Amino acid sequence: MALNLQPPFINPVVPFSCMIKGGLQNGMSITVCGRVLPNADRFNVNLQQGSETVALHVNPRYASWLGPGYVVHNTRQYGKWGWEERKVETPFPKGQTFSLQILVTQASYKISANGKPFSEYKHRIAFSDVDRMCVVGKVELSLVSFHYAAPTHAALPGSLTVPYKTIIHGGLQPGKGIIIQGIISPQAKRVVFSLRHKAGIVLYYSPCFDKKLVVCNSCRNGKWDIEEHSQLMPFERGQAFQVTICCSPRNFEVFVNESDEPPAVQELRMVLIGRSEAGKSSIGNVILGREAFKERRTTESEIQTGRVEDRNISIIDTPGFFNTQLTDEEMREQMMKSLTLAHPGPHVFLLVIRLDRFIEDVVKIVKKIHEHFGKDAFRFTMVLFTGREAMSKREWIEFRLDRKTRELLSFCEEKCDVIIHKNKRDRKQIASLLENMDEVFIKKLKGCGDGGCAEVQEIT
Secondary structure, eight states: OOEEEEEEEESOOSSEEEEOTTOOOTTEEEEEEEEEOTTOSBEEEEEEETTTEEEEEEEEEOOGGGTTOEEEEEEEETTEEOOOEEEESOSOOTTOEEEEEEEEOSSEEEEEETTEEEEEEEOSSOGGGOOEEEEEESEEEEEEEEEEOOSSSSOOTTOOOSSOOOOOTTOOOTTOEEEEEEEOOTTOSBOOEEEEETTEEEEEEEEETTTTEEEEEEEETTEEOOOEEESOOOOOTTOEEEEEEEEOSSOEEEEEOOOSSOOOOOEEEEEEEOBTTSSHHHHHHHHHTSOOSOSSOOOSOEEEEEEETTEEEEEEEOOOBTOTTSOHHHHHHHHHHHHHHTTTOOSEEEEEEEGGGHHHHHHHHHHHHHHHHOGGGGGGEEEEEEOGGGSOHHHHHHHHHSHHHHHHHHHTTTOOOEEEEOOTTOHHHHHHHHHHHHIIIIIGGGTOOOOOOOOEEEOO
């Protein structure tokens, strides 16, 4: 099986802190299982050197305006935090169980959540200096364990003989996790993992190598239920494996052998914002490639979906700021509705502004975004100007250098992209637009903090 560098901690109390015996090593993995409290605003999992230096800071945060929240990675040294790297669509929902694994490599920490690749964080401090792990915040822990995968088939100290059977002290309950590591025999025909109780088997999980499938089932009072088969075989003969079993209130979740690269995000949810008659509905139709929205003054938030560039796109159109047909309270309700329609949260706020109204819009628009979505919304905002065709090339250059233009970008923390839209029928421009939205959603949310200027692109 795997070498345990130190005994696991079962149901430890939070805040939790422990020394890492022998320090971190290349190839070592750390597993944390638990449950996020329903009222959580954040929690931290830190790998530290002493009490002041934090080599890896894994920090799920929960912002009400952005659905279930996001996750921050960072490093603290010499008494100061570095620039944040951010991931949205958190795999740690409030009130739910989770399994977090941190794999130490020479170049980075590879982080998986619930058995799936989540992120990679390159070392800013040598991992060999890390000697402590800490967990704080609104979270319950069921397991913290340290493992070092065996490089050969030879038995290691602490390895277990198969068939193996043991008692789970305290039984299973939501939030508990079981991690099994080992190497499949080169001649194996079948391997069985099972969780049992007095009346039978609650989980039977068996990869069958001759049939090239995985069988799942349960047995109660001598009677088997209907088998579930999966043609996806995550095990290989003669290869190492890791099985993580997470216990949730309704079922068992089984995760096997995380890969190195995280899957690409296949869905994009955007909320169109701006003042009335800015052309938000028209932009939504251009992106979707059809007349999905009626091009009129909108008084209610509305969602339209489609398949664009081989991905699912959800566009939420909103009433224009300063809409005289709506009271302030009705406007707030529609803005909240837009976030509900974008469940579990928008990836990007697309701020549509007509160039001929830009000067008067800057301060007013910024105040409205802050009022309805909070100041953090600017981190996820991308600006789309319309009306470029009415400008000469010289006027456009002067506009890009104008103080008001830079002022708007500064409100967006210099992390938004600006795209000038002209040719509505060119689908290549829509592909470019979506790529730039990905930059806002992925790269910019990592908190690059490079202090560079916002990128300005012109669609011709």
